[in-house]
Amino acid sequence: MNEEVETSLLVIVLDTNPAQRLLRERTHNLTQCLESVIAFANSHLMLKSANRLAMLACHSRSTEFLFPPPPAAFGTQAAMLRQVDGQYELFTHVEKTIRQSLQQLLMRDTKSEPVGSACESLLAGALAMALCYIHRLEQDLSSGRNMNSRILVVTGSADSASQYMSYMNVFFTAQKQNVTLDVCSMEQDMSLLQQGCDITGGLYLRIPQLQGLLQYLLWVFLPEPPIRKKLVLPPPVKVDYRAACFCHRELIDIGFVCSVCLSIFCKFSPICTTCHTVFRSPGPLPIKPKKRKIKLN
Amino acid sequence: MAEEEEGKEYRWETGYEKTWEAIQEDDEGLLEGSVAEIIQRAKRKRQAERHGNTRLGMMRHLFLVIDNSDCMSNQDLKPTRQLCTIKLLEGFIDEFFDQNPISQMGIIITKSKRAEKISELAGNPRKHIKAVQQLTQVACSGEPSLQNALELALRSLRMLPSHASREILILMGSLTTCDPGDISVTVQNLKAQGVRCSVIALAAEVHICHKLCRETGGLFGVILDDCHFRDQLFQHIDPPPAATFLDSSLIKMGFPHHLMQEGKEASLTMCMCHVDSTDGEGGRLNSGGYFCPQCCSKYCELPVECKACGLTLVSAPHLARSYHHLFPVDNFKELEFRDMQDKIELCFACQKRFGEHDKHVYECGTCSRIFCLECDMFIHDLLHTCPGCATNHSTSQSMSNDSVPPR
Numbered sequence: 001m002n003e004e005v006e007t008s009l010l011v012i013v014l015d016t017n018p019a020q021r022l023l024r025e026r027t028h029n030l031t032q033c034l035e036s037v038i039a040f041a042n043s044h045l046m047l048k049s050a051n052r053l054a055m056l057a058c059h060s061r062s063t064e065f066l067f068p069p070p071p072a073a074f075g076t077q078a079a080m081l082r083q084v085d086g087q088y089e090l091f092t093h094v095e096k097t098i099r100q101s102l103q104q105l106l107m108r109d110t111k112s113e114p115v116g117s118a119c120e121s122l123l124a125g126a127l128a129m130a131l132c133y134i135h136r137l138e139q140d141l142s143s144g145r146n147m148n149s150r151i152l153v154v155t156g157s158a159d160s161a162s163q164y165m166s167y168m169n170v171f172f173t174a175q176k177q178n179v180t181l182d183v184c185s186m187e188q189d190m191s192l193l194q195q196g197c198d199i200t201g202g203l204y205l206r207i208p209q210l211q212g213l214l215q216y217l218l219w220v221f222l223p224e225p226p227i228r229k230k231l232v233l234p235p236p237v238k239v240d241y242r243a244a245c246f247c248h249r250e251l252i253d254i255g256f257v258c259s260v261c262l263s264i265f266c267k268f269s270p271i272c273t274t275c276h277t278v279f280r281s282p283g284p285l286p287i288k289p290k291k292r293k294i295k296l297n
Numbered sequence: 298m299a300e301e302e303e304g305k306e307y308r309w310e311t312g313y314e315k316t317w318e319a320i321q322e323d324d325e326g327l328l329e330g331s332v333a334e335i336i337q338r339a340k341r342k343r344q345a346e347r348h349g350n351t352r353l354g355m356m357r358h359l360f361l362v363i364d365n366s367d368c369m370s371n372q373d374l375k376p377t378r379q380l381c382t383i384k385l386l387e388g389f390i391d392e393f394f395d396q397n398p399i400s401q402m403g404i405i406i407t408k409s410k411r412a413e414k415i416s417e418l419a420g421n422p423r424k425h426i427k428a429v430q431q432l433t434q435v436a437c438s439g440e441p442s443l444q445n446a447l448e449l450a451l452r453s454l455r456m457l458p459s460h461a462s463r464e465i466l467i468l469m470g471s472l473t474t475c476d477p478g479d480i481s482v483t484v485q486n487l488k489a490q491g492v493r494c495s496v497i498a499l500a501a502e503v504h505i506c507h508k509l510c511r512e513t514g515g516l517f518g519v520i521l522d523d524c525h526f527r528d529q530l531f532q533h534i535d536p537p538p539a540a541t542f543l544d545s546s547l548i549k550m551g552f553p554h555h556l557m558q559e560g561k562e563a564s565l566t567m568c569m570c571h572v573d574s575t576d577g578e579g580g581r582l583n584s585g586g587y588f589c590p591q592c593c594s595k596y597c598e599l600p601v602e603c604k605a606c607g608l609t610l611v612s613a614p615h616l617a618r619s620y621h622h623l624f625p626v627d628n629f630k631e632l633e634f635r636d637m638q639d640k641i642e643l644c645f646a647c648q649k650r651f652g653e654h655d656k657h658v659y660e661c662g663t664c665s666r667i668f669c670l671e672c673d674m675f676i677h678d679l680l681h682t683c684p685g686c687a688t689n690h691s692t693s694q695s696m697s698n699d700s701v702p703p704r
Binding site: 058061062063065068070119122124125126128129131132133135136139163164165166168169170171172173176177195199238240241242243244252253254255256257258259260261262264265268269272277278279 | 355356395460545546547548549550551552553554555590591608612613614616617618619620621623624643645646647648649671672675676679680681682683684685686687688689690
């Protein structure tokens with residue numbers, strides 16, 4: 001068979017922020033999510049030997065790579081793993097590495113001072129890091145090989161409006177680089193991430209029951225993007241792309257846009273609140289001189 | 298690559314000593330590497346000069362003037378200058394509408410001492426790309442006429458509202474031009490109307506082109522090879538700094554949402570953008586689309602100007618695409634890798650291990666993270682967000698205070 005095997009790269013962004021409602025309620029939820037995600041990651045690697053994996057943890061203070069492991073954490077430890085329970089070595093390696101890296105991340109975090117209790121997860125930054133990693137891997141690809149990449153976000157956070165700019169930059173870059181963005185939301189509907197899935201052609205799913213996380217991941221998010229056309233997956237959510245005006249945050253149909261900073265207002269105002277430019281108020285319409293009818297007497 | 302310094306030196310003033318030493322062969326005796334390095338250095342210089350606080354003209358109306366005269370069948374750019382130009386323009390038009398979604402473009406060609414408009418001022422990239430692709434059928438003949446082309450463009454640009462930025466980009470392959478009158482009068486007219494003209498010369502620098510650019514505040518460039526041509530062309534994708542007399546006004550825009558009529562009463566209608574199409578493509582009857590909030594005409598894609606009531610229809614992501622011009626990422630500081638060798642091993646964003654071939658590493662001024670060269674270019678050209686600043690609470694708070702509040 002001369003067919004080129006296409007590599008599929010999966011980057012998982014796991015939201016481990018302890019301020020999420022799910023984790024504050026019951027800390028065991030994190031262990032459950034982590035086990036489901038690791039099982040999902042191993043299933044992805046099992047599909048094809050050419051498949052690749054990366055995983056990031058988006059924590060309260062920073063975002064770090066869990067897999068491939070940062071070498072500083074392991075020093076010069078040779079990766080000689082013995083088989084445990086007859087499990088395939090690669091899976092053991094993935095599981096052990098992810099658990100160890102996450103453990104070290106959490107321990108490092110508890111030692112330093114706590115950030116405020118209500119701090120949001122900086123998912124946009126984690127997505128930006130994932131895109132840089134994907135970009136590097138695509139550059140290193142040997143010629144003649146293809147790779148399709150996707151990012152899966154597993155999060156229990158609420159929508160965050162303050163990261164709008166970063167989110168939009170990330171979505172447009174992902175669209176241009178042909179990276180699909182999938183989102184698995186465990187808590188509530190996140191309209192910004194829904195827009196991202198729509199822009200990049202990915203899937204958005206809100207899970208009704210946390211116990212079924214692994215089932216939902218395997219059913220919806222395991223097939224790679226070229227195969228998804230042949231499957232029947234949950235239909236895309238209707239995203240409302242209307243803009244919200246900056247003064248009242250209401251969705252509007254017709255608005256006024258400042259030509260300098262592109263901020264949107266629902267009614268005319270003489271000064272733009274964002275960039276403070278003064279607008280020329282629309283003067284009276286020029287009156288056309290009436291044409292005199294020539295009397296034909 | 299002419300520099301616009303007034304104190305330009307001439308050969309007899311020994312300003313041009315041994316200019317061939319600027320281009321050097323690399324180990325295999327090829328010149329490509331050094332031309333690529335020149336392009337790279339010019340790109341970094343341009344990035345360094347960009348500030349975040351200059352007002353930019355976002356709603357751009359650009360006229361492309363393409364030289365279709367005899368000299369464009371010259372084969373110094375492969376396969377011919379005309380075909381190379383057409384290929385690069387297809388990429389340029391796509392990228393232009395991607396980065397400036399609320400702008401409009403028109404195309405004019407000049408040949409046989411005349412100028413002809415092949416595509417009207419519009420915001421739809423597909424129409425323009427089709428018009429450019431049909432140019433391969435048009436034979437190159439005669440001499441170009443710079444004045445006729447400029448007058449033709451000026452006639453349309455004159456009608457535009459004052460808040461729109463008016464631009465002309467001329468791709469000139471010939472060293473001559475055949476004009477009916479005095480071209481200085483045209484140049485003065487353009488300057489009075491506030492039209493910014495830029496020229497990319499394919500052969501050599503011509504004084505009148507350079508003067509035109511200087512008077513109107515545009516950019517002038519002469520290409521070295523096709524990669525340099527692409528680089529010069531793509532320089533014009535970024536919005537130019539707004540002229541001081543550009544009025545700032547509130548523009549009325551509509552934000553339609555996509556409606557699908559379901560059920561038995563769903564009426565099949567045709568969209569207004571394809572209602573006039575003579576060829577079979579595009580004019581399909583369907584029951585959903587974007588409805589103008591003012592007059593309820595249906596359109597199949599955005600952004601578009603409503604034909605019935607004149608309202609510009611956009612969606613919020615289209616405006617969001619232009620926000621990164623207003624809030625660019627600050628330039629990273631270039632550091633020698635030898636100094637940082639014991640402190641840092643990996644690039645923060647892509648986790649690449651630094652090796653001997655990484656001569657320089659780059660540090661972000663705000664979050665102090667270290668990045669490799671590839672990530673630096675990726676962040677500044679495509680991503681427009683520093684991953685270090687976006688993953689840190691204190692820096693991301695200051696980022697969101699500067700930027701526009703979202704929906």
